[in-house]
Amino acid sequence: MENTNPAQAATELAELKDLELAGFVEAAKDPLWLWPVIGLLAGGFFASFEIKSVVVAALAIVGYSLAIAIIVGLVVRRRGVQPRMNDLPAPLQRIWLFYGIGVGVASVAIVGLGLGFSWIYAGIAAFVIITAGGIWYHVAWRNAVDSLAAA
Amino acid sequence: MSIEDLDPIIHAPKRFGAMAVLAGTEWVEFAFLRDHLKVKDADLSKQMTALTDAGYVKSRKSKVGRGGKTWFTVTKKGRSAFTAHVAALQAVVEQANQGSTDAVST
Numbered sequence: 437m438e439n440t441n442p443a444q445a446a447t448e449l450a451e452l453k454d455l456e457l458a459g460f461v462e463a464a465k466d467p468l469w470l471w472p473v474i475g476l477l478a479g480g481f482f483a484s485f486e487i488k489s490v491v492v493a494a495l496a497i498v499g500y501s502l503a504i505a506i507i508v509g510l511v512v513r514r515r516g517v518q519p520r521m522n523d524l525p526a527p528l529q530r531i532w533l534f535y536g537i538g539v540g541v542a543s544v545a546i547v548g549l550g551l552g553f554s555w556i557y558a559g560i561a562a563f564v565i566i567t568a569g570g571i572w573y574h575v576a577w578r579n580a581v582d583s584l585a586a587a
Numbered sequence: 588m589s590i591e592d593l594d595p596i597i598h599a600p601k602r603f604g605a606m607a608v609l610a611g612t613e614w615v616e617f618a619f620l621r622d623h624l625k626v627k628d629a630d631l632s633k634q635m636t637a638l639t640d641a642g643y644v645k646s647r648k649s650k651v652g653r654g655g656k657t658w659f660t661v662t663k664k665g666r667s668a669f670t671a672h673v674a675a676l677q678a679v680v681e682q683a684n685q686g687s688t689d690a691v692s693t
Contacts, residue, residue, distance in 0.1 A: 442683030445676040448603060452673065455607030458623055459615070513649075513656075516619030520612050 457585055459519035460528065464578040466511055471570030475563040477503050482550055483559030527580040535573045542569065592675035594668050596641045601626055601634045606669045609644065609661040617657040635659060643668055 477500055484496040512518050524532060542565045550558030597606050604624045609615055621631045638644040643665030649656045661669070 442680050445679040445683075448600070449673070449676050449680065451604070452607050455604055455623075456611035458608045458619075459612035462619070512614075513616075516616035518613040518615075520610075 454585065457525075457581065459517045460525075460577075460581045461585065462515045462517050463519050464574075464581045466515065466574070468571055468574060470507065470511065471574065472563075472567045474504070474507065474570060475566035478566050479559040479563035481559070482546060482562045483556050485550060485558075486555035525580075525584055527584060528577065531573065531576045531580055535569070538569055542566075592671060592678070594672040594675075596637060596643065597669060597672045599634070599637075601630065602638055603672075605631075605634055605638065605659075606643065606661065606665065606672075609659060610666065610669055612660075614658045614660050617659070620659065638665070641665075641668075 481496050481500040484492050487493075521532070542562075546558045546562050546565065549561055597603055601624060605620055608620060608623055617628075617631065617635075620635075621628060624631065626634070635644060635646070639646060643662060644659050645662055646657050646659050649658060
């Protein structure tokens with residue numbers, strides 16, 4: 437590439453970061469109301485176990501899985517990009533890890549609440565935790581992406 | 588790594604831009620790439636065909652919306668080529684910086 441000069445190479449490298457962040461920046465624009473919707477679905481899913489029917493439980497599992505798949509599909513289609521979750525930049529990786537641990541702990545607590553007290557309470561807890569946790573995750577992600585873009 | 592290691596297929600600015608966006612994503616829709624790179628449909632089609640023919644990118648059509656949508660992803664070969672290309676660009680810059688430092692010190 438004899439026509440490549442160092443200034444041109446430096447310019448391309450400078451543009452690289454913004455281009456590589458494009459998917460993450462777009463994901464940060466997803467609407468916040470998604471989290472209460474997912475929370476409501478999860479709340480309904482857990483609360484349905486109160487009926488103590490295998491058929492209802494099976495329908496709830498299938499219905500919840502389908503609804504989440506449809507929502508994720510619609511969100512990805514609307515934004516036109518699916519960010520790569522492997523090799524995340526360090527600040528995003530930390531948020532993702534913290535969120536994953538939070539989901540694990542919350543799941544155990546919600547199931548414990550359902551088994552020990554009532555699946556209705558578990559459903560309410562799921563709604564609150566998923567809504568609050570999701571909004572936290574979303575805002576933390578957006579702030580981290582803004583910092584990365586500005587760095 | 589040197590200037591000779593720059594990949595001629597990726598080196599074109601629009602293809603470099605497309606590869607850079609694809610490198611940070613799993614799948615990207617045609618319109619997102621077009622808007623982000625600020626190019627015309629026909630131009631992007633040409634660039635993406637070149638990348639697809641080189642085996643750096645693969646595409647799939649989704650049957651949603653009028654005429655469907657085309658999504659792109661970078662292949663393993665494309666990711667390796669892009670990583671090597673970026674390393675070569677960095678080498679070009681570093682060699683130039685080294686040269687200017689040497690010139691100052693002598």
